[in-house]
Each structure stands twice: as structure tokens, then as C-alpha cells.
Amino acid sequence: MQRAPEHLRFAVLAADVALFTIRDKKLYVRLMRVNRPPHFPDTSGLPGGLIREDETAEMAATRILAERGHIDASKVYIEQLATFSEVTRDPRSRVVAVAYLALVPWETLSSIEQSDSDEAFWQLVERAPKLAYDHDHVLRNAHERLRSRISYSTLICKIVPKEFTLSELQAAYESLRGEFLDKRNFRKKMDMLDVLTPLKKKRTGVRARPALLYRFTSPKVLITPQL
Amino acid sequence: MQRAPEHLRFAVLAADVALFTIRDKKLYVRLMRVNRPPHFPDTSGLPGGLIREDETAEMAATRILAERGHIDASKVYIEQLATFSEVTRDPRSRVVAVAYLALVPWETLSSIEQSDSDEAFWQLVERAPKLAYDHDHVLRNAHERLRSRISYSTLICKIVPKEFTLSELQAAYESLRGEFLDKRNFRKKMDMLDVLTPLKKKRTGVRARPALLYRFTSPKVLITPQL
DNA sequence: CCAAAAGTGTTTTTCCTACACCCATGT
DNA sequence: ACATGGGTGTAGGAAAAACACTTTTGG
Numbered sequence: 001m002q003r004a005p006e007h008l009r010f011a012v013l014a015a016d017v018a019l020f021t022i023r024d025k026k027l028y029v030r031l032m033r034v035n036r037p038p039h040f041p042d043t044s045g046l047p048g049g050l051i052r053e054d055e056t057a058e059m060a061a062t063r064i065l066a067e068r069g070h071i072d073a074s075k076v077y078i079e080q081l082a083t084f085s086e087v088t089r090d091p092r093s094r095v096v097a098v099a100y101l102a103l104v105p106w107e108t109l110s111s112i113e114q115s116d117s118d119e120a121f122w123q124l125v126e127r128a129p130k131l132a133y134d135h136d137h138v139l140r141n142a143h144e145r146l147r148s149r150i151s152y153s154t155l156i157c158k159i160v161p162k163e164f165t166l167s168e169l170q171a172a173y174e175s176l177r178g179e180f181l182d183k184r185n186f187r188k189k190m191d192m193l194d195v196l197t198p199l200k201k202k203r204t205g206v207r208a209r210p211a212l213l214y215r216f217t218s219p220k221v222l223i224t225p226q227l
Numbered sequence: 228m229q230r231a232p233e234h235l236r237f238a239v240l241a242a243d244v245a246l247f248t249i250r251d252k253k254l255y256v257r258l259m260r261v262n263r264p265p266h267f268p269d270t271s272g273l274p275g276g277l278i279r280e281d282e283t284a285e286m287a288a289t290r291i292l293a294e295r296g297h298i299d300a301s302k303v304y305i306e307q308l309a310t311f312s313e314v315t316r317d318p319r320s321r322v323v324a325v326a327y328l329a330l331v332p333w334e335t336l337s338s339i340e341q342s343d344s345d346e347a348f349w350q351l352v353e354r355a356p357k358l359a360y361d362h363d364h365v366l367r368n369a370h371e372r373l374r375s376r377i378s379y380s381t382l383i384c385k386i387v388p389k390e391f392t393l394s395e396l397q398a399a400y401e402s403l404r405g406e407f408l409d410k411r412n413f414r415k416k417m418d419m420l421d422v423l424t425p426l427k428k429k430r431t432g433v434r435a436r437p438a439l440l441y442r443f444t445s446p447k448v449l450i451t452p453q454l
Numbered sequence: 455c456c457a458a459a460a461g462t463g464t465t466t467t468t469c470c471t472a473c474a475c476c477c478a479t480g481t
Numbered sequence: 482a483c484a485t486g487g488g489t490g491t492a493g494g495a496a497a498a499a500c501a502c503t504t505t506t507g508g
Contacts, residue, residue, distance in 0.1 A: 004320040009236035010280040013312075013323060053237040053321065057312040083310040083325050085240075085284040093231040094280065096240060098310050167459075184462070185498065192496090208459035209505035226453065394487075411489070412471065419469095435486035436478035 011094040015061040016048035016084075016135065018142035019069060019076065019102040021109070021122070022159055025171045028106075028122040029139065030069050031131070039091045040132040046139065047120065048097065057098040065102065069120050071113050077158035077221075078102045081142055089134045097133075101142045107161040150176050152226050154195050157216040165203050165211035166190065173227070193224050238321040242287040243275035243311075243362065245369035246296060246303065246329040248336070248349070249386055252398045255333075255349040256366065257296050258358070266318045267359040273366065274347065275324065284325040292329065296347050298340050304385035304448075305329040308369055316361045324360075328369045334388040377403050379453050381422050384443040392430050392438035393417065400454070420451050 003009070019030040034045040047069035051060040058080065062073035081099040089095065106114070116122065123129075125143060130136060149155045150173065160172050170186050190196055197217045202210035230236070246257040261272040274296035278287040285307065289300035308326040316322065333341070343349060350356075352370060357363060376382045377400065387399050397413050417423055424444045429437035 001315070001318075002320050003237060004239045004322075006233060006236075008239045008277060009233075010230060011240055011278075012231045012235045013238055013240075050235060051238075051312070054314060056314060057310060057323070080309055082307055083284060085278070085325065087281060087283060088228070091228075093229050095231075096284070098312065165460085182498075182500085183460090184500085187461080189497090205507085206459075207457075207507040209461080209507095211460055392487085409472075410487090411473085414488080415490095416470095432480085433486075434480045434484075436480095436488080438487055 011096045013051040013057070013060075014048055014095050014097040015051055015057050015064055016046045016097045016099045016138055017061050017065050017069065017078070017102050018046055018081070018099065018139055019065060019071065019104060020125070020142075020146060020159065021104050021106045022172055022175050023106040023114075023122070025175050027125045027143075027175050029125050029128060029143075030065075030071065030120060031123045031128070032068060032120050033118065034132045036132070043132045044123070044129055045132040046099075046135045048133075048135075051098075058100070061098070061100040061102070070117060071104065071109070071120075075108045076102050076104045081138070081145060084134055084138065086134065097138075099138045099142070101145055103146075103155070103158040105159055105161045147176055147178075150227070153224060154216060154218075154220075154222045157219070158221065163199060163201070163213045163215050165213060167211060169214070189227060193227075195222060195224065238323045240278040240284070240287075241275055241322050241324040242278055242284050242291055243273045243324045243326045243365055244288050244292050244296065244305070244329050245273055245308070245326065245366055246292060246298065246331060247352070247369075247373060247386065248331050248333045249399055249402050250333040250341075250349070252402050254352045254402050256352050256355060256370075257292075257298065257347060258350045258355070259295060259347050260345065261359045263359070270359045271350070271356055272359040272362045273326075275360075275362075278325075285327070288325070288327040288329070297344060298331065298336070298347075302335045303329050303331045308365070308372060311361055311365065313361065324365075326365045326369070328372055330373075330382070330385040332386055332388045374403055374405075377454070380451055381443060381445075381447075381449045384446070385448065390426060390428070390440045390442050392440060394438060396441070416454060420454075422449060422451065 021028050030047060031044045032047050034040050034043050047064055049064040049068055051057055061078055065071050065076060066073045078100050081101045083096065083098045085096045128139060131139060156172055160169060166187055170181055174180055195217055196214045199213040199215060201213045203213055204210050248255050257274060258271045259274050261267050261270050274291055276291040276295055278284055285305065288305055292298050292303060293300045305327050308328045310325045312323045355366060358366060383399055387396060393414055397408055401407055422444055423441045426440040426442060428440045430440055431437045
């Protein structure tokens with residue numbers, strides 16, 4: 001395929017990814033260490049990088065998550081969030097970034113993926129520092145979208161492990177919504193939504209009554225009536 | 228500002244706009260005549276064009292709506308929809324398009340804007356023909372987003388005129404949702420949402436009892452409980 | 455036997471739905 | 482006077498919210 005005339009191609013395209021997980025009932029986001037004086041010395045940012053000529057933005061997002069975020073993208077759910085095209089969002093040159101919202105269950109990550117490296121690390125969302133570029137904006141946007149989509153879809157199935165107890169699922173909802181729910185009403189609602197399949201196993205080894213395990217009947221993100 | 232190295236700038240950036248209005252209780256979209264043999268001879272598409280170096284994608288979208296769609300963009304509400312980056316979505320060269328959802332009240336359009344020209348015209352959404360590029364996809368996406376956002380926000384305020392009767396507002400909801408609503412329940416709901424201000428005027432000149440006029444209390448798009 | 459989390463129903467209140475008649479005006 | 486759309490209330494059913502105790506296991 002031909003390229004358009006050079007003067008029309010003034011911008012480079014980037015993909016930025018806000019990858020969330022839940023660990024110990026708290027919401028974390030994957031960040032990179034950024035050190036790009038003079039504008040961004042010793043700061044942090046979302047995993048991001050340039051889109052290549054033979055890639056869609058989404059392909060680039062998953063590749064970048066692997067290459068820079070050190071996360072096996074085959075475990076990760078990803079969906080487009082928004083495109084950020086402010087002329088000066090990167091002070092060095094014109095960069096238009098397509099941002100992605102990504103989710104991964106903590107339990108599917110390898111111990112290397114779980115641990116922090118010199119380049120990438122997991123950060124509690126509620127304690128996130130100021131980020132480079134417009135990544136604060138992107139992160140807020142992603143967090144807001146996540147909270148809102150959780151309420152009328154089964155998107156949460158992409159951030160909890162394959163098998164879970166109802167209490168664990170409830171805790172995930174609570175982390176994301178930032179409010180506590182009533183146990184009995186929560187179970188009634190889940191029962192009505194009819195999206196969970198009970199397994200024949202129980203969560204054992206805890207110093208308490210063993211809880212029945214469930215999984216989402218469909219791996220797809222389904223639109224539901226409001227939780 | 229500097230430009231990035233030439234080889235990284237393989238794509239051009241475009242903005243495409245799905246502009247909707249309601250006319251005579253039916254939903255219309257603004258289309259352009261497209262005649263670009265060999266790939267797209269004698270067809271139609273959404274208003275679209277290239278983003279310029281000193282513009283954000285949104286600025287480009289409003290400019291294109293004016294220049295190509297012949298619509299005064301100051302009357303138009305616009306919000307980002309999604310970015311389409313399929314490698315071959317334009318067969319001539321790599322084009323990444325940021326798509327916008329736009330709304331305008333039919334009543335605020337001038338008679339020139341209301342009428343069709345050689346370049347641009349209004350098309351009933353339910354009778355929309357096959358479109359060039361991936362604009363079918365974009366249009367379906369925009370229509371779906373519009374239907375869904377109408378149900379839990381006051382987005383509809385951007386497609387109805389400043390002043391309207393409750394019956395007119397109900398008709399707008401019905402056009403967008405494709406189903407009829409109960410008059411008394413609709414009025415009760417609107418009353419509860421508490422987003423409308425009754426005016427001291429009535430719609431006169433019609434061969435029936437004059438109806439009280441209302442306007443949206445806030446020009447902002449507010450999140451509401453589900454209609 | 456004690457600590458810890460699992461599991462389970464009922465009542466009250468709120469919201470949703472269905473439904474039919476009189477009113478004010480223009481012709 | 483009549484045709485046209487404007488405007489209003491109620492009753493029944495469904496869903497949401499509030500609320501506390503018994504069960505099962507591991508230590």
C-alpha cells in the first residue's frame with residue numbers, strides 16, 4: 001500500500017494502556033518508570049509506545065503491554081477507551097494516542113508478572129502519583145469507565161479469577177465501586193442475573209466454613225440490568 | 228515543535244462525523260456523496276477529512292462538519308465515539324480515523340443547512356444505504372451509542388430544540404428508542420428526574436389545546452437513573 | 455470450644471406498569 | 482359543534498432495601 005504525501009503525516013500514533021487488577025481486595029494499575037528530562041524527569045506513566053505500520057491500535061496495545069509492561073497479553077482483556085490528540089500532549093513532537101482499558105485477574109499472573117521490576121510496577125490506584133504526559137487524565141478516564149461499565153455488564157468477569165466464591169466476587173464489586181454491599185441482596189441479585197454457574201467444588205483450606213465455587217457461565221461481557 | 232522521524236509517521240489522521248438530527252419525528256444522519264473510483268464509485272459516506280497539524284481531532288471534526296457537511300458547528304454537540312485503525316480501512320493509504328458522534332436540533336438549522344446539496348444531504352437512518360470505507364460500521368456504532376446513552380443521561384437535550392412540549396420530548400425519545408412510551412408514565416418520570424424547567428409560555432397556533440413549554444434546566448449532559 | 459466466614463427469608467418501601475377521561479383551543 | 486392533542490391519578494405487581502441468626506470448618 002502507498003503512503004500518503006509526507007506533509008500530511010505530521011503525527012506519530014501511540015497506544016497507551018491502563019491495565020487494572022485486583023490484589024488483596026484493592027484495585028491496582030500497571031505503571032512504568034519514566035525518566036525523560038527535561039519535561040518528565042523521575043516520574044511514572046502508563047505503559048505506552050508507538051503503533052507500527054502493520055498493526056492496528058489494538059494490536060499495538062497488546063504488544064506494548066507485553067514488551068514494556070512485561071505482562072503476557074493473552075491473559076488480558078482489552079477494549080478501546082478514547083483517543084487523546086491534544087497538540088502539545090507530548091512536548092517533543094506531535095503524538096496522538098489511542099488509549100485502552102485493560103483488565104487481568106491477579107491470580108493468572110506469573111510471579112514475575114506480579115512482582116515489580118526496574119521498569120514496570122503495580123500501583124494502588126487510590127495512591128497513584130502524578131503521571132507524565134496526560135496519563136493522569138487517561139487513568140481517571142479509564143477508572144471512571146471501569147466503575148461505570150461494571151454496573152450494567154459482566155465486565156467484572158475479566159478481572160476476577162476463573163473460579164471464585166460469592167464473597168470474593170462481592171469483594172471485587174466493592175473494590176471497584178468503593179462502597180459496601182449487602183451480602184443477602186448481592187446473592188439474590190446474582191441469582192436473578194443468571195450469569196453464574198455453581199461448580200461442584202468448594203474453597204477449602206481456610207479456617208472457616210468452605211464456600212461453594214462459581215464461574216461465569218459465558219466468557220463474554222454481557223449487558224445486564226443494573227446491578 | 229519538532230516532527231518525529233519520517234519513517235515513524237506512516238499514517239494520516241482523519242476525523243469522521245456521524246451527525247444526527249430529528250425531523251418530523253424521524254432520525255436522520257448527515258451524509259456526503261462519495262465518488263472515488265475504483266474502490267468507491269457513486270456511493271455515500273459520513274462527512275470526514277484529514278486532521279491538520281495545529282488541530283486536535285475534535286477541532287478537525289467540527290471544522291469538517293462546517294466545510295464539507297455545510298453545517299454551522301457552533302450549533303452542534305459533539306463527542307468522541309471511537310478510533311478506527313484497521314490497516315486496510317482505506318485502500319489507498321494508511322488512514323486512522325477518529326470518529327465523532329454529533330447531534331443538532333433540526334429547528335436550529337438554517338434553511339440552507341436543512342436542504343440537500345450536491346455534496347451533502349440528510350438521510351433517514353433506517354433507510355441508510357451501504358456506505359464507503361468502514362462508515363457502515365461507524366454509523367451503526369454511533370447509532371447504538373446514541374440509543375444507549377439516551378437511556379441514562381440527558382443527552383437528548385442536544386437534539387431537541389431549546390423549548391419544547393412534553394409531547395415533543397416524548398416523540399424524540401420514541402424516535403431514538405424505536406418504541407412507544409406511555410404518556411402518563413413518561414411525564415411522571417420526567418417530573419421525578421427533575422431536569423426540566425417549565426416556562427411561562429405555551430405552544431400556540433395549533434388546532435388543539437395549547438401545551439406548556441419546557442426547557443432543560445442545565446445545558447450539560449447529566450447522568451440520570453435509567454429512563 | 456472458639457474464631458471465622460458461609461449461607462439463608464421475610465418485611466417494608468419504592469418504583470414500574472397498565473389504563474381512561476375531561477380540557478382548552480382552532481376551524 | 483367537533484376535531485385535535487393536552488393534561489391528569491390510581492391500583493396492583495415487581496423489584497430493591499433493610500435486617501440477624503445458624504452452620505461448617507480449621508486451629
